Amino acid sequence: MATIRTRSRRREMLLRLSAYLVILVALVLTLFPVYWIAANSFKFDIDIFAVPPEWLPRNPTLKHYEEAFIERPFLRYALNSLLVAAGTTIVSVAFGTMAGYALARFSYPWQWRKQVSFWILSTRMMPPIVSIIPLYLFFNYFEMLNTKSALIIAYTAFNLPFATWMMKSYFQDLPVELEEAAMVDGDTRWGAFLHVALPLARPGLAATAIFCLIISWNEFLLSLIITLTEQSQTLPIGIAGRVTQYKTHWGEISAAGFMACVPIVIFAFIVQKHLVRGLSLGAVKG
Amino acid sequence: MLESDKGTLTTPPRMGGGLERWAERHLRILMLAPTVLILLALTIFPSLYMFYAAVHKISPNPDLPWQFVGPGNFARLLSDTQFHVALRNTAVFTIAAVTIEFLLGLGLALLLDRFIRRLTFLKTVLMIPMMLPPIAVAITWKIIYEPQFGVLNEIMFRLGLPLQAWAGDVNLAMFSIIVADVWQWTPFIFLLMLAGLASLPVEPYEAAVLDGASSWRQFWDLTLPFLKPVIAIALLLRVMDALRLFDLVFILTGGGPADRTKVLSLYIYQVAYRFADTGYAAAISLFVLFVTIVLSTWFMKRMRLAE
Numbered sequence: 001m002a003t004i005r006t007r008s009r010r011r012e013m014l015l016r017l018s019a020y021l022v023i024l025v026a027l028v029l030t031l032f033p034v035y036w037i038a039a040n041s042f043k044f045d046i047d048i049f050a051v052p053p054e055w056l057p058r059n060p061t062l063k064h065y066e067e068a069f070i071e072r073p074f075l076r077y078a079l080n081s082l083l084v085a086a087g088t089t090i091v092s093v094a095f096g097t098m099a100g101y102a103l104a105r106f107s108y109p110w111q112w113r114k115q116v117s118f119w120i121l122s123t124r125m126m127p128p129i130v131s132i133i134p135l136y137l138f139f140n141y142f143e144m145l146n147t148k149s150a151l152i153i154a155y156t157a158f159n160l161p162f163a164t165w166m167m168k169s170y171f172q173d174l175p176v177e178l179e180e181a182a183m184v185d186g187d188t189r190w191g192a193f194l195h196v197a198l199p200l201a202r203p204g205l206a207a208t209a210i211f212c213l214i215i216s217w218n219e220f221l222l223s224l225i226i227t228l229t230e231q232s233q234t235l236p237i238g239i240a241g242r243v244t245q246y247k248t249h250w251g252e253i254s255a256a257g258f259m260a261c262v263p264i265v266i267f268a269f270i271v272q273k274h275l276v277r278g279l280s281l282g283a284v285k286g
Numbered sequence: 287m288l289e290s291d292k293g294t295l296t297t298p299p300r301m302g303g304g305l306e307r308w309a310e311r312h313l314r315i316l317m318l319a320p321t322v323l324i325l326l327a328l329t330i331f332p333s334l335y336m337f338y339a340a341v342h343k344i345s346p347n348p349d350l351p352w353q354f355v356g357p358g359n360f361a362r363l364l365s366d367t368q369f370h371v372a373l374r375n376t377a378v379f380t381i382a383a384v385t386i387e388f389l390l391g392l393g394l395a396l397l398l399d400r401f402i403r404r405l406t407f408l409k410t411v412l413m414i415p416m417m418l419p420p421i422a423v424a425i426t427w428k429i430i431y432e433p434q435f436g437v438l439n440e441i442m443f444r445l446g447l448p449l450q451a452w453a454g455d456v457n458l459a460m461f462s463i464i465v466a467d468v469w470q471w472t473p474f475i476f477l478l479m480l481a482g483l484a485s486l487p488v489e490p491y492e493a494a495v496l497d498g499a500s501s502w503r504q505f506w507d508l509t510l511p512f513l514k515p516v517i518a519i520a521l522l523l524r525v526m527d528a529l530r531l532f533d534l535v536f537i538l539t540g541g542g543p544a545d546r547t548k549v550l551s552l553y554i555y556q557v558a559y560r561f562a563d564t565g566y567a568a569a570i571s572l573f574v575l576f577v578t579i580v581l582s583t584w585f586m587k588r589m590r591l592a593e
Contacts, residue, residue: 019401023408026394030412033469036437037426049435052443099321106314116322118586123329125582127530129551130575133339133558133568134332157328164321189313218419220533221551225559236421236533243425243537250429257422268417272410276481279416279474283519284481 034261041065041254048250064251065259073230074256077238081260084148084223084234085216088155093209096163097201101193103164104171105179117168124161124281131157132225139226146232154222159212162281166211169282170204171197207274210267217264235260333575339568346562359569369570371545372553378460379549380528383467387524390468391475392517396505399483413477415470424537427466428453431538453538459546463534471527475520482516483509522585529578550574 040048042060068074103117135154136145144150178200179192187195198205220236227233233241239256242249268275276284309316340359342352363369402409415423430437431452439449453462486509494504532551535541541548541556548556554574558567 016401019398022394022397023402026412027408029469030415030473033423033426033430034414034418036429037422040429051435052440053435053437095320095324098317102314102317106317108314116318120321120325121586122579122582123325125526125578126329127526127551127574127578129530129532129554130336130571130578131329131332132555133564133571134335136558137335137339137564138332153328156324160321160324188310190310193317214417218421220419220421220536221555225555236419239421239425240537243428245540248428253425254429257419257425260419260422264417264419265414268414269410272406272413275410275413276477280478280519280523284478284516 037254037261038258040250041258043251045251048254064255067249068252068256069259072252074235074238074259076230077233077235077256078259080148080232081217081234081236084151084155085213087148087152088159088216089209089212091152091156092159092163092212093167093205096160096208097167097198097205099160099164100167100169101171101197104168105176105197117165120161120164121281124158124165128158128221132222135222136225146227146229148232150226151223151232151234154226155216155219158219159215162215163208163212165281165283166208166278167201167204167282169277169285170201170208173285174200204274207271207278210271211274211278214264214267217260333572336568336572336575339565340572342565344564352565355565359566362566363569363573368545368548368553372548372550375460375546375548376529376531376550379464379467379531379547380525382460383464383471384521384524384528386464386468387472387475388517388521390472391520392479394472394476395479395483396509399480402480403484409477409480413473416474418470420470420533421537423466423470424534427462427469427534428538431462454543456543456546459539459543463531463538463547466534466538467528467531471524474524478516478520479513482513486512518585518588522582525585526578526582529574529581 039055039057041064042057042062043054044059044061044063047054047057047059069078099120103113103120107113108116131154139145139147139150139154144153174197179196182192182196183189218236219234220240223234223237224240227237235256239253239260242253242256271278339352341354341356343355343358344352431454433439433449433451433454436452438452442449450458453459455462490508491504494508499507530551531549532555535547535549535552536555539547541552550570551574554567554570557563557570
């Protein structure tokens with residue numbers, strides 16, 4: 001008996017050890033590329049090209065940040081990204097919250113609730129490339145190419161289904177009794193939503209908004225097609241523009257790329273409790 | 287969840303004016319309408335418009351009228367070898383990347399579940415890749431793959447292995463794209479599987495242990511069936527994302543070398559904007575849309591996601 005127990009304890013130890021080892025390896029593999037882009041952004045060009053690579057920047061410099069954000073219009077791009085992301089988020093969360101609430105609480109004839117939910121989700125599955133041609137022609141017709149409003153409209157198509165499903169799942173988690181109580185106390189149906197359900201759903205609302213910000217901030221393809229001018233292009237487009245067939249401006253794109261990542265990492269930690277739900281469109285409750 | 291008609295309380299006691307009363311009565315429609323109308327305008331309308339574009343030959347010159355060609359653009363799909371290459375590349379990428387991500391993510395979740403459950407901070411750090419802008423991920427891997435001064439070739443050199451052109455090599459380009467995608471998206475599967483494992487009921491396992499079931503049997507007969515809904519969601523979302531792959535390819539290879547990484551999204555982009563053949567691009571887009579709808583509907587119906 002004693003030997004069995006020591007053997008199983010040793011097995012447990014071994015398992016624990018290998019698990020921590022795997023976690024360590026995963027951490028290194030996860031973080032190295034992020035570290036590497038950061039490290040390169042602080043190197044002089046000659047050190048970026050060094051063979052063997054310079055694992056730690058020996059001569060740290062802010063030269064590439066100056067190049068990107070002062071000499072070249074990356075500050076403008078970042079501002080555009082921010083404005084478009086904020087606009088998209090406001091529109092998507094406002095309408096998505098109402099629709100999510102309606103789908104979570106109201107009943108509709110002929111199984112509409114199910115059908116509409118399903119249809120809204122399926123629009124999220126649509127690949128952006130599929131809609132770029134009509135969107136391009138549409139924005140061209142209304143002379144909206146190269147505008148931030150065009151980007152906001154296009155991004156809303158992909159953020160609204162997301163926001164609706166997220167908020168639907170948060171509202172479904174709230175007990176309906178509190179709203180009923182408010183209505184018994186004389187509040188209207190709308191009032192119950194506004195004064196009772198909405199405040200309770202605030203954490204979910206914040207998480208949904210942050211996810212919308214991330215999705216819009218990261219978006220590339222639609223912006224690539226809709227915007228061609230400095231005044232309207234977003235950060236990813238600005239970065240891609242510095243990768244050409246003839247020359248890649250490594251230092252500059254590293255600096256801009258790293259800067260594009262920083263807010264995302266901060267956001268990731270803010271929404272860490274909501275990650276599972278956000279990434280599964282509310283289908284899996286983490 | 288669906289059957290319960292919670293919240294359909296009628297006639298609230300106090301009411302304002304006529305308009306307010308009208309709005310209150312139709313609240314369930316009014317709250318849903320903006321979203322439905324916006325999505326109709328942004329998805330259904332473009333799809334219909336694309337049908338219209340796909341049966342025309344559209345000149346790059348906007349002053350020339352569209353020329354009706356009927357099913358001509360769709361017929362071209364059959365004979366266009368570039369399209370077939372793009373189709374095959376997309377299939378290869380989707381199957382390879384999603385399979386690797388799934389096996390790695392599930393394996394890691396099973397191994398680490400007990401140990402990482404309370405390490406929230408660590409878990410979030412591991413999730414960073416999938417949140418990052420795909421363009422930033424692409425340039426990061428571009429630096430790593432760089433043949434002359436890239437880190438990967440330095441490692442190959444130290445190990446005494448032959449140096450490679452990676453994303454620039456005919457045989458390794460697709461592999462390089464897949465590796466970058468696996469780096470970015472394995473955390474997604476890992477995270478969802480951890481969530482699934484955390485919600486497993488305890489009793490069946492206690493019974494299984496009493497019955498002397500091996501851990502292998504427990505995995506096949508209990509864990510896997512319980513995880514099925516989560517697995518289905520994870521795979522659905524990953525497959526849909528893999529089908530729309532664009533950013534990584536655009537930066538890392540531009541579709542080359544020798545079209546080895548030319549995927550459908552990139553091909554549509556090229557047809558529409560480099561060759562300015564909008565009508566044909568619309569036909570390919572409709573094909574992709576059709577495939578997506580069939581796949582996602584099948585998935586969602588099967589797992590009854592809408593419920």
